[in-house]
Amino acid sequence: MKLEGKRAIWSEYQKEIADDRYFYVRSCIRQNFFPGSEVAFLKIMKEELNKDIYEHPCHTTCSGIGYHGDVVPVETAMTVVARQFALMTEAGYRNYVPSCITSFGLYTEILETWHHFPEVEMKVREQLRKATGREFVIPENLAHASDVIYKFRTEISEKAKYRLINKYTGEPLRVVDHIGCHYAKMFPSKGIGGAEYPYVLAGMVEEWGGKVIDYPERRHCCGFGFRQYLVQANRGFSVACSKEKFESMQSFRPDMIITNCPGCPMFLDRWQYVINEMEGKRYGQNGEGIPVFTYEEVAGLVLGYDPWDLGLQMHQTDCEPLLDKMGIDYDPDEKFNTKVPEQGVKVTDLVNA
Amino acid sequence: MDKHIVVIGGGPAGMESAGQLAKAGFSVSLIEKEKETGGHLNDWFKLFPDRRDSKEVKAYLDGIVGSGRIRILKGTRIEKFQSSKDGFSLLTDNGIELNADAVVVATGFDLFNSSRKEEYGYGIYDNVITSGDLEEMFRKGNITLLNGNKPKTVGFVHCVGSRDEKVGNFYCSKLCCVTAVKQAIEVREHIPESKVFCFYMDMRMGGAHYEELYREAQEVWGINFIRGKVSEASESINNKLVVKVEDTLAGRPLKIELDMLVLMAGMEMSEGGNEISVQTGLMKGENRFFYPSDHHYANNISNVKGIFYAGTCTAPMNITETISHARSAVSEVINFFGNTVA
Numbered sequence: 001m002k003l004e005g006k007r008a009i010w011s012e013y014q015k016e017i018a019d020d021r022y023f024y025v026r027s028c029i030r031q032n033f034f035p036g037s038e039v040a041f042l043k044i045m046k047e048e049l050n051k052d053i054y055e056h057p058c059h060t061t062c063s064g065i066g067y068h069g070d071v072v073p074v075e076t077a078m079t080v081v082a083r084q085f086a087l088m089t090e091a092g093y094r095n096y097v098p099s100c101i102t103s104f105g106l107y108t109e110i111l112e113t114w115h116h117f118p119e120v121e122m123k124v125r126e127q128l129r130k131a132t133g134r135e136f137v138i139p140e141n142l143a144h145a146s147d148v149i150y151k152f153r154t155e156i157s158e159k160a161k162y163r164l165i166n167k168y169t170g171e172p173l174r175v176v177d178h179i180g181c182h183y184a185k186m187f188p189s190k191g192i193g194g195a196e197y198p199y200v201l202a203g204m205v206e207e208w209g210g211k212v213i214d215y216p217e218r219r220h221c222c223g224f225g226f227r228q229y230l231v232q233a234n235r236g237f238s239v240a241c242s243k244e245k246f247e248s249m250q251s252f253r254p255d256m257i258i259t260n261c262p263g264c265p266m267f268l269d270r271w272q273y274v275i276n277e278m279e280g281k282r283y284g285q286n287g288e289g290i291p292v293f294t295y296e297e298v299a300g301l302v303l304g305y306d307p308w309d310l311g312l313q314m315h316q317t318d319c320e321p322l323l324d325k326m327g328i329d330y331d332p333d334e335k336f337n338t339k340v341p342e343q344g345v346k347v348t349d350l351v352n353a
Numbered sequence: 354m355d356k357h358i359v360v361i362g363g364g365p366a367g368m369e370s371a372g373q374l375a376k377a378g379f380s381v382s383l384i385e386k387e388k389e390t391g392g393h394l395n396d397w398f399k400l401f402p403d404r405r406d407s408k409e410v411k412a413y414l415d416g417i418v419g420s421g422r423i424r425i426l427k428g429t430r431i432e433k434f435q436s437s438k439d440g441f442s443l444l445t446d447n448g449i450e451l452n453a454d455a456v457v458v459a460t461g462f463d464l465f466n467s468s469r470k471e472e473y474g475y476g477i478y479d480n481v482i483t484s485g486d487l488e489e490m491f492r493k494g495n496i497t498l499l500n501g502n503k504p505k506t507v508g509f510v511h512c513v514g515s516r517d518e519k520v521g522n523f524y525c526s527k528l529c530c531v532t533a534v535k536q537a538i539e540v541r542e543h544i545p546e547s548k549v550f551c552f553y554m555d556m557r558m559g560g561a562h563y564e565e566l567y568r569e570a571q572e573v574w575g576i577n578f579i580r581g582k583v584s585e586a587s588e589s590i591n592n593k594l595v596v597k598v599e600d601t602l603a604g605r606p607l608k609i610e611l612d613m614l615v616l617m618a619g620m621e622m623s624e625g626g627n628e629i630s631v632q633t634g635l636m637k638g639e640n641r642f643f644y645p646s647d648h649h650y651a652n653n654i655s656n657v658k659g660i661f662y663a664g665t666c667t668a669p670m671n672i673t674e675t676i677s678h679a680r681s682a683v684s685e686v687i688n689f690f691g692n693t694v695a
Contacts, residue, residue, distance in 0.1 A: 001477065001478065001479065001588055002476060002477055002478075002479070005468070005474075005475075005476035005477035006477055008468070008476065009468075009471060009477075194471065195471075196471035196472050196585075197471065197477070214587065214588065215587070215589075215590075216587040216588070216589055216595035217587075218587060219585060219587075251589075251590040252590055
C-alpha cells in the first residue's frame, strides 16, 4: 500500500465547507437508532466550537428513504426538499447541513438536477407555492454533518481528553472507516476524498491518533441497502452483506468501526449480534465484537463526554472494549441508568435549546 | 526550389514523415520534445503480432532520419507558432526560429493515466501496474512483484481508459486487446508456472495475425479469457490483490486473488498535441484527437492550409498503420506543392 497514492487522490477531492451559521436538519431514523449522536453533534458545534447552528421545529423527513426504497417519486421528493430549503430561507440561513447521508445524497442529486434542468426547478417551485405558499433560495453551501466535523477535526483534537491510541500498547487504534454509499458514490466530487478512497472519516481518525485499515471489502455495502432490509424477504441479503465485510476485515484486527450514515452503524452493530446468535461467531479480538460508532460518538469520546450521555448503551455490540483501550473513565453501573427527560416538555422547546 | 518542412514529433510517424520528405527532396527539421526520438517505441520491448524486438523498427527509423539531411532538434518544444505570409514561423523554447513552408504534425498519443481509474488502485496498491510498466520489466528480463518475488497469478484488465464514459473516452484504443494477448503470452514464457487471466469486454482482434495470436494464447499458453469488467481491486492482509469482476458468460460475479494486476492503458491525445492545437487552431474531434478534413480520402489534411497530420495524433493506430499514414502525409505535402519539389 502506497499512502502517497491515496494522498494524491485526497488532495483532488476537497470541497468548500461553510465556516459558521448552519441550518441543521436531523435524520428521520437516526434518532431511533443512536439518538445521542445528533445531540452530541449539536453540543460540539455550540459548546466546543462556538458555532451558530439552527434547527427548525417544522423540519420533516427529506423522503430520501422512500425515494431510495422505490415508494416516493422523485418529483415528490423534490417538493419535500424544496420545503426544507424554504424553512432554511425563512430562518435566514444559507448553509445547509443534513445529518443523514441519504439526505445529503438526495439534496446533492436534486441540486444537480435543477442545475442541469432549470425547468424542473421552476416546476417544483410552482408546486411548493401552490401547496404551501412558500418560496426558497438554493443553499449557498451544502455539507454533510461529517464534512463539518472533518473541517473542525483539528480544533476537536486540540481539545481532546482522549486519543485513538491503545493505552495497553501505545499504538494507534486500528480503525475501519465505513462511508455511507450515498455520501460520494453518486457524486464523487461532492465527498471529501472522493468515492473510492473517501477521506472524510479517515481524516478524523488520523487527526485523533488512530490508523485507518484498508481491507478488501471496504467499499462493500453495510447491509442496509434499503431494499435489502426494507423488503422483509430480502433481509438474508442484508445480514450476508454485513457478514462479508466482517469476514474481510477480521484478519486486519480492527479495534473499532467508525461510520457516517444512519443505516451503517445500525446494521454493522446489530448484525454482529445477530450473526453471533445464529452462528456463535464474533469478529473482534478476545472473543468480543468489533465496537461500531458514529463519528459524533467518536468525537464525543475524544472530547471526554460520558459514554452513556453519548448513548453508547444503545449499541448491541458492546463498546466497552474500545472504551478500555482508549483509557476512558466510565462507570459501568450507570450504563442503563437512563436519564428521563422532564415531563411536560414541548417539542418546540427541545430544538435550539 | 528548397521548401522547408517542419515535422513536429519524433516518434515513428514523425521519423517516417521526416525521412520520406527528405528523400523526396525537401529540407526538413524534426522537432522532438524528449531527449531521444522514437516515442513510445522506446518504451516497448517486443511488438505484436510477431513479437519482433522494437529495436529493429527503431533501427529502421533511425536509419531513415540519419541521412544527415534532416535537422533533428531533440529536447525541444514549440514556444510560438504563427502563420505567416509564406507559411509558418515557429519559435522553440531554446530560442531557435524556424520558417516552414508546410508543417507535419506527428505529436502521437499519450498512454491513459491509469490512476484516473481510481477503483483499480494504480499508484496505491503495490502490484497494480500498467502495460507500459510491464514492458519495462520485459526489457529488463525481470518480472517481479514489489517484494522481489515472481508473480504466480497475473490478471490483465482490458479497456482501461477506453470505451469508458466515466473517464470521457468513448472510443476504442483498438490495440490494447492484442497487446494484452501478447503480454499474457510473454508472462507465461517468462514464468511458465504462472496462471494468467484476461478480463475483457470484447476481444477486438482486427489486425493481421491478431486472431491467430489470440488462438495461440488459449491453445498453447492456456491463458484464461474472462468476459467481464473488473469493478474494483483491493489488497488483502497477505498483500495479494483481491479483484472483483463479473463473468458475463457464466452470468455470475467473481472474486479472485492475484499477485499482479496489469492495466491495459488506452491511448489519448497527447499533451503535446493539445498544446499544438491551441497554438495553431487545429480542430479536434469528439475523441479529442485531431480531426482530419475527411476520414476517407483526406485523412492527413487538417483545417489549416499547409498543416498535415501523421500517425496517432488523429486516432489510435499500430506501428504498421502509423508508418503508412506518415507516408500518405508525405504524399499530401508533395501534392500541396504541386508535385514540384526541387
